[in-house]
Amino acid sequence: MSELAEIKDNFVTQWGALGSQWGINRTMAMIHALLLVSPNPLTTDEIMAELSVSRGNANTNLRDLASWGLIRQVIVKGERKDHYEAEKDxxxxxxxxxxxxxxxxxxxxxxxxxxxxxxxxxxxxxxxxxxxxxxxxxxxxxxxxxxxxxxxxxxxxxxxxxxxxxxxx
Amino acid sequence: MSELAEIKDNFVTQWGALGSQWGINRTMAMIHALLLVSPNPLTTDEIMAELSVSRGNANTNLRDLASWGLIRQVIVKGERKDHYEAEKDxxxxxxxxxxxxxxxxxxxxxxxxxxxxxxxxxxxxxxxxxxxxxxxxxxxxxxxxxxxxxxxxxxxxxxxxxxxxxxxx
DNA sequence: TTTAATTTTCAGAAAATACTGAAAATACGA
DNA sequence: TCGTATTTTCAGTATTTTCTGAAAATTAAA
Missing domain, CATH: 1.20.58 (Methane Monooxygenase Hydroxylase; Chain G, domain 1)
Incomplete structure (x- = not known):
């Protein structure tokens, strides 16, 4: 794993742990962190692989994050799967x-x-x-x-x- | 139960339910609410009776509230048991x-x-x-x-x- | 001291919350 | 329309958090 990937991974993991303190669940916090530091939109499958969580878990938390407005669906040309990106402002x-x-x-x-x-x-x-x-x-x-x-x-x-x-x- | 007691009871119960949203446990929120609307300091036993919680639970949450500074121990002359009152400001x-x-x-x-x-x-x-x-x-x-x-x-x-x-x- | 009242701790039980995995529903291209 | 890819739902399971109750520790009166 590259140094950069390691730093990102560390960020995602620690942010997830902080999530509990904030009253949001670990997976939701981790997905948010992952998308925050991802240069391009990710699919549900990529998120599942990256965080080692189930499809159901990923799906539920992606919808919750989207309903808050912290992430949004984006269309990637030629791809059928949904992609998600975080609000970075x-x-x-x-x-x-x-x-x-x-x-x-x-x-x-x-x-x-x-x-x-x-x-x-x-x-x-x-x-x-x-x-x-x-x-x-x-x-x-x-x-x-x-x-x-x-x-x-x-x-x-x-x-x-x-x-x-x-x-x- | 008098109208006043009913209102207080309602407040304590609902405040306890809100506690979850705030990331503090139900008992802690209820004890805080109870002391907030109590005209005089209460003992652990009175709190246990009022809220129907165990001694261990009451004790732990009283200490937590005290460590935050949201409540404090007060001495009541002639009484051996600890009494607690809430910061009301x-x-x-x-x-x-x-x-x-x-x-x-x-x-x-x-x-x-x-x-x-x-x-x-x-x-x-x-x-x-x-x-x-x-x-x-x-x-x-x-x-x-x-x-x-x-x-x-x-x-x-x-x-x-x-x-x-x-x-x- | 000794004894009784009171408080604290903590192992195990109960409750609440989060997660998995697979079936059902939906969306979409052919 | 049919068949396949994708998303959603949800019953059952796992994990975490909270609570109980009783034993241990502490405190203070006698």
Whole structure:
């Protein structure tokens, strides 16, 4: 194996291990890493061979990655099999991940909070009022953080982050 | 069960279910939720009874929550058992979670990237240079996001977020 | 000390999650 | 249309994660 191939392989493997921490499964993280460092689109069979995973596993995770928008199908002339390539623009990757996290993490949390806030708003005891206050504070915060993420992730340009850093110092 | 108790119970249960999405286990999320809405500190036994979990499970997750800084032990005069209470300040909770995520998610990612960047920096082929470029772009971004989070989460005051929101509009 | 209350640990059980492999479905060229 | 290549699905299996319960360790009162 060439030095280059070894480095890539190492990257794919380690990225896969990190995936668990990120709440996405190992195979999904590895496929994403593999396509990120592949100079050309790959077929399901190539991915299966490279990562030693089954067809079912590869197929499922390719569709998931595509549904996130982190990879896309491309047509290769004269070939019948589907080929996949990764979105390589760092800023776009960030926006996709940010939106997905918002959708899967903060929005459901806010939903739960709102529901409890609503149900407690007419209760009169001191303890109920305290609960209402605590949950409202939490939810206001979650929603604020949410709207910041939404705005950041909707920008076309990545020049935004350096500006924010500047505001902070 | 009183209306208030029902609302709390609902909150604890749903928050526990959300925990999975957040990459923390159900019991840990439930204990945190329970202490968040409890007007007074609770003992391990009270938590076990309230959530129907074993002593081992309760103990392990209480220690984990304490090591994050999301809850703390408090002494109740005349009582021998440990009592626990949650940090209720929303901004502090946010800072803790942000730091923990940085530590567990972005820092290891950056480590992997740096390692591969280093190993590829002296290779001369076009493909190797492309790889080096791609990984560097990713890492620069991760580190930038990291330093923003670090700065945000190190502020004492929560008045920062509204300011950021203003900059964005 | 001794004894009893409390906390911690950890082996094994249970539950949740991920993966395989092959059958079914679909797409496409002849 | 038919036959073949390709993709998708999913029941069963393997792996990982979480939880239990009881024994071991610790703490503190008597």
């Amino acid at each position: 760092t800023w776009k990757i960030f926006c996709i991940v940010a939106r997905e996290r918002k959708r899967r993490e903060t929005e459901p949390a806010s939903q739960v909070l709102k529901d409890c806030i609503n149900r407690s708003k007419d209760l009169k005891t001191a303890e109920a009022k305290e609960l209402h206050k605590q949950l409202t504070a939490l939810n206001d915060f979650v929603m604020l953080a949410n709207s910041i993420m939404e705005k950041v992730a909707s920008k076309e340009q990545s020049t935004l982050l350096p500006k924010i850093l500047k505001v902070l110092s | 929303t901004w502090k909770i946010f800072c803790i979670v942000a730091r923990e995520r940085k530590r567990r998610e972005t820092e290891p990612a950056s480590q992997v990237l740096k390692d591969c960047i280093n190993r590829s920096k002296d290779l001369k082929t076009a493909e190797a240079k492309e790889l080096h470029k791609q990984l560097t772009a990713l890492n620069d971004f991760v580190m930038l996001a990291n330093s923003i989070m670090e700065k945000v989460a190190s502020k004492e005051q929560s008045t920062l977020l509204p300011k950021i929101l203003k900059v964005l509009s």
